[in-house]
Amino acid sequence: MTSLSLEDVQKAKTVLKGHVLETPTIYSPYLSRAYGADIFLKMENFQETGSFKERGAYVKLKSLSPETLQRGVIAVSAGNHAQAVAFHAHNLQSPATIVMPLFTPPTKVRNTEKWGATIILAGQTLDEAQKLAQEIALKENFTFIHPYDDKDIIAGQGTIGLEMLEACPDLEVLLVPLGGGGLCSGIAIAAKSLRPSLKIYGVEVEGYASMAHTLYGRQETGRADTTLAEGIAVQTPGTLPKAILKSLLDDILVVREEEVEHAVDLLVRKQNIVAEGAGAVGLAALLRNPSLFATKKVGIVVSGGNIDARLLSAIMMRGQIHEGRFTLLRIKIRDIPGVLVQIARIIAENQGNILEVHHQRFIYEIPIKMAELDIMVETRGEDHMAVIINALEAAGFSVSKLVSGLDVNGLCG
Secondary structure (H helix, E strand, O other): OOOOOHHHHHHHHHHHOOOOOOOOEEEOHHHHHHHOOEEEEEEHHHOOOOEOHHHHHHHHHHOOOHHHHHHOEEEEOOOHHHHHHHHHHHHOOOOEEEEEOOOOOHHHHHHHHOOOOEEEEOOOOHHHHHHHHHHHHHHHOOEEOOOOOOHHHHHHHHHHHHHHHHHOOOOOEEEEEOOOOHHHHHHHHHHHHHOOOOEEEEEEEOOOOHHHHHHHOOOOOOOOOOOOOHHHOOOOOOHHHHHHHHHHOOEEEEEOHHHHHHHHHHHHHHOOOOOOOHHHHHHHHHHHOHHHHOOOEEEEEEOEOOOOHHHHHHHHHHHHHHHOOEEEEEEEEEOOOOHHHHHHHHHHHOOOEEEEEEEEOOOOOOOOOEEEEEEEEEOOOHHHHHHHHHHHHHOOOEEEEEEOOEEOOOOOO
């Protein structure tokens, strides 16, 4: 049995009122049509600091005495928890120190620093950074704010479950990102208490399925070096979340890296929703197992939207390449005047849009008096691209498709 209850989550909701946004739960007609279910998205990326972490951080800080707050708090994080603690500590006029690993992206350091927190960059891993943070807490008499293994943190995150069921009381399934377990265990307490028949699936990313290993003994062949879902790339889940989820979780679904990328791309290009990798894993689970959720009312927690703009741009570009909207063509040509004009004319006459051209003539492997053109072309899709390729070949050109610089002619269409 756990010491946390529905009443704790309800009290946390009262504490949060007026201090943390009650984010909308929105119905997605596009996703519902595409996957044969009624899909509802909980928009935690709308929070001031871009993630659900604000909820638990505020509840925890408000549980501390004024004297404790005045002494200061300390946390360790490479992203969302850091920003949430810094933000609310600033509003509560409590000095905050955040230890961030050396690999933390500069943009996340700036977003944390802007709330007045003292930033210490140290440690090659989160474990190393946490060890230093705990040493500083002991030395300076700061209060350590754990990101997930804490009763108040869990109760705060659980308010998401209350809000989702208030917005959609007949939900049948919840898909929740699962890293350390604070978010998933809090939601499970709230949702299962109010609707015992509701099925709750935690979602982990391949290479970091530590809770699936802990609860169910599932083994992975190896650990990924990096992941788009770094927000849930946790090696050791929380003790309290483990105890809670052991009895309340229906299952854990593990998604692959390419499914996370597809989910991020789908949200931004089809739904105009910016989600970070960890925030999109719930949708990734739906993409991986559509038959599991067919005809059901499914709630998906979009837990955060803090993603680097350049990374998001690359994901969107790759998504359009995958759909056949952007295609990189390699065309072998005779190295004589007028050929490039002829190729451009053929593409334009067939309503293609040239985005980029790279003309190679000095590479030793290319015969003298010959050249290669690499052309990125925007089209309406695969069928439209096929029309352009056929027109180029009819004019006597040898054309192949490229993906990331690799010739995959015959694999793409």
